[in-house]
Amino acid sequence: MKEELKGRMRKDTLLTHLGSHPRDQHGAVNPPVYHASTITFPTVAAREAARSKKFEGVTYGRSGTPTVFALEEALAGVEGGYRAMIVSSGLAAISVALLAFVQAGDHVLVADTVYGPTRNFCDKVLKRFGVAVTYYDPLIGAGIAALIQPNTKVVYCESPGSLTFEIQDVPAIAAAAHARGAKVLHDNTWGTPYFFPSFKHGVDVSIHAATKYIVGHSDAMLGAIVTNKESFLPVRQSMADLGYCAGPDDVYFGLRGLRTMAVRLRQHQESATRVATWLQGRPEVAEVLYPALPGARGHDLWKRDFLGASGLFGVVLKPCGKAGIDALLDGMDLFAMGASWGGFESLILPAHPEDLRTATRWTGAGPVLRLHVGLEDPEDLIADLAAGFERLHAADKAEAAE
């Protein structure tokens, strides 16, 4: 795409064309998958010229190839960031980004509802290296100002929160953080570069488990970090220092997935809304945790800041026995039980948010399930869930009769 068009084109067009350079590759629409470690140079001068440009061009396999650069260009452009980086998993992206901004004696503020392994990284690795971690109520908004200390370097957000889908007031948190010189890191995996424009809302570093909607087909692990201009060098240096990169085939899967992400997301949203609305009407359900539903927790902030919703949400059931839940989960025909999400298929998992909170307390009425609504026909998914509720009642009744 011509440079002067980039600023004018809408997101779907950018998703389709950014990073595609057919004239550089015999006219092929997609970049070749470069399997490369050694990069050779014909002369000393050529080698010196290539190595003089920091974090640009092809110099060694670990520092990127045209396959990697294509995905980076597309991701940064769609999210409206300065540049992107690709690593081997979402968790690798999280650790690279956090380690870029802290040293012993520093302090980070982390949302109480972050992805479990992020909390584990903070509690195990950051603390071991002398970085203090305070967890904060994800609904704190501008109130975060009271928790910022002189040594607070990072305010870490994840919106919506893992398992319980609290929507954070990211712009208010960013304003308070920036007033005190702290960086705002945001795990934007649920929002994706397509539905949550991080940089418009004051985020400095946007982190993605590209494993989810970007790859989109449950067949590769990949992480991405998109930054604004000021945050690029520290994060890129952190990535280089740690030696992180991603395998070429997985990078290619990321680029291939990204090209169709918008249409997939629109269908995930439509089907998830249909299934979530049906669940809201069920007598077994206490609450549906899907910010896109009118009246749901966080709906107003979601409407203000997000451009859409993906297919992952939570369901709080009314109190019932474990045998009932197990019977529901064990017999599903379409909803598979497994970690990760963002692929084309539907998933269901029991969730235990109460085990992962320290600053707040989860007070749901009953057991929590996490659903990923895939690309199946939503009426078939509803039938699968309806049969699950029948099994739940049968198991509950059998347990009561014992």
Ligand SMILES: *Cc1c(COP(=O)(O)O)cnc(C)c1O
């Ligand atoms: C899955 C996930 C990650 C981790 O990504 P991996 O690619 O599995 O390492 C990080 N953040 C969120 C919100 C996730 O759902």
